[in-house]
Amino acid sequence: MKDILEILVNDARTTPEEIAKLTGQKAADVKKQIKKYEDGGTIVQYKAIINPEMIEGNQNLVRALIEVSITPQKDVGFDHIAARIYNFSEVKSCYLVSGSYDLLLVVEGNSIQTVAEFVSSKLSSMENVRQTSTHFLLKKYKEDGKVFKSAPRQKRLNITY
Amino acid sequence: MQVAKLVEELPPSGIRAFFDLVLGMKDVISLGVGEPDFVTPWNVREHAIYSLEQGYTSYTSNKGLPELRKDIAKFLKWRRGLEYDWDNEMLITVGVSEAMDLVFRAILNPGEKVLVHEPCFVAYAPLVKLAGGEPVAVITTAEEHFKVTPRKLEQAYTKGVKAMILNYPCNPTGTSYTRQELLGIARFAKKHDLLVISDEVYDELSYDFEHTPLASLPGMKERVIYLNGFSKAYAMTGFRLGWAAGPAKILAAMTKIHQYTIMCAPITSQMAAREAMRNGAKDVQAMVREYNRRRNFIVASLNELGLTCHMPQGAFYAFPSIKGLGISSLDFAKELLEREKVALVPGNAFGSQCSDHIRISYASSYDNLREAVARIKKYMEWRRGKK
Numbered sequence: 181m182k183d184i185l186e187i188l189v190n191d192a193r194t195t196p197e198e199i200a201k202l203t204g205q206k207a208a209d210v211k212k213q214i215k216k217y218e219d220g221g222t223i224v225q226y227k228a229i230i231n232p233e234m235i236e237g238n239q240n241l242v243r244a245l246i247e248v249s250i251t252p253q254k255d256v257g258f259d260h261i262a263a264r265i266y267n268f269s270e271v272k273s274c275y276l277v278s279g280s281y282d283l284l285l286v287v288e289g290n291s292i293q294t295v296a297e298f299v300s301s302k303l304s305s306m307e308n309v310r311q312t313s314t315h316f317l318l319k320k321y322k323e324d325g326k327v328f329k330s331a332p333r334q335k336r337l338n339i340t341y
Numbered sequence: 342m343q344v345a346k347l348v349e350e351l352p353p354s355g356i357r358a359f360f361d362l363v364l365g366m367k368d369v370i371s372l373g374v375g376e377p378d379f380v381t382p383w384n385v386r387e388h389a390i391y392s393l394e395q396g397y398t399s400y401t402s403n404k405g406l407p408e409l410r411k412d413i414a415k416f417l418k419w420r421r422g423l424e425y426d427w428d429n430e431m432l433i434t435v436g437v438s439e440a441m442d443l444v445f446r447a448i449l450n451p452g453e454k455v456l457v458h459e460p461c462f463v464a465y466a467p468l469v470k471l472a473g474g475e476p477v478a479v480i481t482t483a484e485e486h487f488k489v490t491p492r493k494l495e496q497a498y499t500k501g502v503k504a505m506i507l508n509y510p511c512n513p514t515g516t517s518y519t520r521q522e523l524l525g526i527a528r529f530a531k532k533h534d535l536l537v538i539s540d541e542v543y544d545e546l547s548y549d550f551e552h553t554p555l556a557s558l559p560g561m562k563e564r565v566i567y568l569n570g571f572s573k574a575y576a577m578t579g580f581r582l583g584w585a586a587g588p589a590k591i592l593a594a595m596t597k598i599h600q601y602t603i604m605c606a607p608i609t610s611q612m613a614a615r616e617a618m619r620n621g622a623k624d625v626q627a628m629v630r631e632y633n634r635r636r637n638f639i640v641a642s643l644n645e646l647g648l649t650c651h652m653p654q655g656a657f658y659a660f661p662s663i664k665g666l667g668i669s670s671l672d673f674a675k676e677l678l679e680r681e682k683v684a685l686v687p688g689n690a691f692g693s694q695c696s697d698h699i700r701i702s703y704a705s706s707y708d709n710l711r712e713a714v715a716r717i718k719k720y721m722e723w724r725r726g727k728k
Contacts, residue, residue, distance in 0.1 A: 183634065191707075201641050202634040202707075333380060338684050339363040339373035341463045341512075 184213055185222070192226040229326060241288065242316060243272075244295050248283040248303065249311040258282060261308045270298050281313070292316065351467045356690045359674060363684045370713045372701045373684040375512065377576040377657070381613070382624040385575060388616035389609050397608050403600040405433025405584070406611045412618040413584055423557050423567075429589040432596050433606045437542045437570045437583035438464060440595070444538050444566050444585070445472035447594035448504060455538075456497055456505035458489045459692030460660070462512045462540070477502060480694050483662055486651040487514040491525045504536040507555060510543040513691045513700035514660040515636075515653020520553040527558045536591075538566045542583070543656040545574035545625050548633045550654070556586070563588055573656075574625050575617040580610040632657050635703040635710060642714045643701070646721055657704040660688070664697045666724055673699060673724075680723065681716035 183203045187194050196214060200207040217223040232241050248265070252258050258276055262283060266274035273286035289295040295314070304312050320328055343349075363373060380386075404410065407427070414427035425431055434440040441464060445455070451473040457465045458479040466476040479497040481487040489507060507526065510517040518526070530537050537555060544552040556565040570583030585595060599605075636653065643650040643661045650661035663673050670687035677683050688698030703710060 183630070186630070187634070198638075198711075201638045204637040204641075336371075336374050336376060336378065337364065338366075338369050338371040339360050339686060340375040341686070341690070 184210060185217065188214075188223070188226075229324060231320075231328060233320075240291055242290075242292055242295055244287050244289075244317065245315045246285040246287055246299065246303070247281040247313040247315075248285060248309060249281045250283060251308045251310055252282075253308065261306070264306065265303065268298070268302060270295070270302075281311070347470065351470065352463075356671070356687065359671060359687065362675070363678060366678065366682065366684075369678070369682050369684045370705075370709055370716065371684040372703070372705060372710075372713055373686050374702050374704060376578040376704065377573060377628065378704045378706065379576040379628055381575065381577050381580070382617070382621060384620055384624075385577065385613050385617045389580075389613040392609060392612035397612055399608060401433075401605045401608050401611060403605050404428070404431065404596055405606055406608070406615070409433060409611050409615050409618070410584075412615060413586075416618060417554075417586070421554050421557060423554060423562070423586075425586045426589070430592055431584060431586045432592055432599060433611060434570075434583045434585060434599065435603055435606050436572065436581045437540060437568045439599070439603065440568045440570075440583050440585040441465070441538070441540065442468050442471070443595040443598050444568075444591070445469050445474060446598050447591055448536060449474035452501065453504075454499065454502040456494065456502055456535075458493075458506065458508070460487060460511075460513055460688065460695045460698070461506070461508055461691060463690055465506050465508075474503075475501075478692070479505075480692070481514075481516075483649075483651070483698070487511065487516045487660065488518070488522065489526060490522075491529045494526070494529045498533060502533065502535065504538060505530065506538045506540065508540040510547060510552075510653070510655025512543065512656055513658050513686070513688070514651075515656045515658045516651075517547055517549075517552070517654040519550055520558075523553055523555055523558060527555065527561050530564060531560060534564075536564050536566065537561070538568065540568045542568065542570050543573050544569065546629060546632060546657060547655040548629070548636060549652075552655070566591060571614050571617055575614075575621050576628065577610075577613065577617065580607075580613055582606055582610045582614050632703070635705075635707060638707070639701060639703045639710055639714070642710075646714070646718055648699075648717075648721075657702055659701045659703060660698050661701065662697050663699055666721075668724075669696045670699050671696070676724070677717065677720050681720045683713050683716050683720075 184199055187199055187202060196210040197207045200210045232238055250261050253260055265271060270287050270289060271285050272288050275284045277284050287295055299312055299314055303309060410427040410431045414425050417423040417425055445468050449472045452475060454475045454477050455469045456479050457476045458481055469476040477497055479489060479493050481489055481493060539555040541554060554567060556562045556567045566585060566587040568585050571577040639659050640650050640652055643659060648661035650659050653659055663670060670689055674685055674687040686700040688695035
């Protein structure tokens with residue numbers, strides 16, 4: 181990955197001035213390059229990774245992975261039905277996958293009931309949806325390369341040759 | 342009871358007391374660490390665990406696991422253009438430190454001299470002395486970015502010199518050499534028929550040009566003891582694993598001492614190292630990219646603060662000058678620690694002529710480096726005001 185992108189992926193708050201220092205470039209050039217990434221769609225968005233369980237009042241938030249088997253439609257294949265599904269705000273991610281089912285969804289809700297309600301009334305009832313299989317997430321160990329709670333690391337000595 | 346005179350006369354001195362001061366203090370931001378801040382890549386750790394599960398807990402061959410030596414020989418052949426006989430010209434040691442100790446004990450007769458460049462890693466001169474030899478300093482200067490040059494070597498050369506040490510990329514200066522520069526050093530070694538002990542443990546951490554092993558230059562393989570290890574490239578310091586490659590006769594002598602003192606390097610570390618050799622390249626590259634950015638940041642920041650610093654070409658150290666502040670590097674280090682809780686190593690640890698310099702290790706997170714720079718700035722303002 182390009183230097184600037186690697187730095188921003190690790191910490192999106194790094195300023196162009198700091199990036200310039202880290203990469204030995206001029207700040208103006210870094211700004212220009214970032215603008216190019218933003219305009220070209222390489223950088224889609226700057227956002228924080230949060231641990232939803234830590235938010236007060238959010239302890240009941242549930243996430244589920246849902247496998248969906250669908251019947252593709254003439255001409256548009258999976259895309260049309262996928263769009264009908266992913267436009268629901270409950271659907272946080274939607275992937276077309278190879279294997280024994282077609283779509284993999286990440287769905288979020290305030291309780292198990294909300295998610296169950298979404299599956300039964302919105303998803304399963306759709307004409308082209310043949311079958312669904314819902315897996316509620318029990319514990320989050322790692323997401324997007326970040327380990328949520330890792331064992332404390334041995335500390336290095338503060339001074340060595 | 343008296344300890345041996347030779348041992349009693351070795352340093353540590355004032356530096357040891359400073360180290361104790363640092364180690365006893367809490368909440369210190371440390372730029373004083375001589376090891377990577379990355380933890381050993383998981384695949385390497387996992388392989389060590391697996392080897393334990395499989396019951397790999399016995400001694401290995403004195404020289405080290407044949408498979409590991411073969412892996413290293415293969416790596417040297419394909420990546421460094423160097424052919425070594427894995428069985429007769431190679432030895433696995435407990436870190437490069439052990440290998441260094443073995444070399445001097447294997448080659449030196451009482452009173453024989455070794456050229457040791459300064460500044461350099463703290464262990465070289467004491468190890469020469471412990472082996473009965475006599476270190477001869479080759480003083481390098483900040484103006485020349487602390488490079489060892491044929492001219493400097495000729496100036497220091499005297500009767501009775503049998504060998505010389507070269508460490509590049511260098512701890513504490515980060516200085517390294519292009520192939521062209523190495524050719525000049527090689528010519529000097531050949532002219533005086535010297536053995537060269539080449540400590541290249543930081544070779545993977547080279548940022549500006551590809552690292553050339555000294556032994557790969559024409560006519561050098563037969564006079565170079567090539568030392569390297571796993572600590573820096575693969576962030577494996579605690580595994581304590583290094584290796585030596587060189588002429589069979591010297592390696593046999595080193596192995597003789599090794600078998601009496603160490604027996605063999607720990608098998609768990611050797612198993613981990615096999616995984617590092619086979620599947621470690623990607624992690625090394627990622628670490629090098631990160632170190633390079635920190636290097637750019639720290640050198641630019643130090644120069645902005647008026648701590649003149651050349652651009653180090655490798656390792657993870659910057660070696661700026663504190664000239665003009667009117668204090669010694671030991672006092673600088675003490676004041677900075679006491680006022681701002683930033684730890685670094687005073688230059689005089691690395692050579693008698695280095696009390697105008699400090700060693701800054703940038704093997705620390707970017708957030709730490711940023712905070713440390715802010716604190717050094719604050720300290721410098723106070724120091725300048727006082728003067």
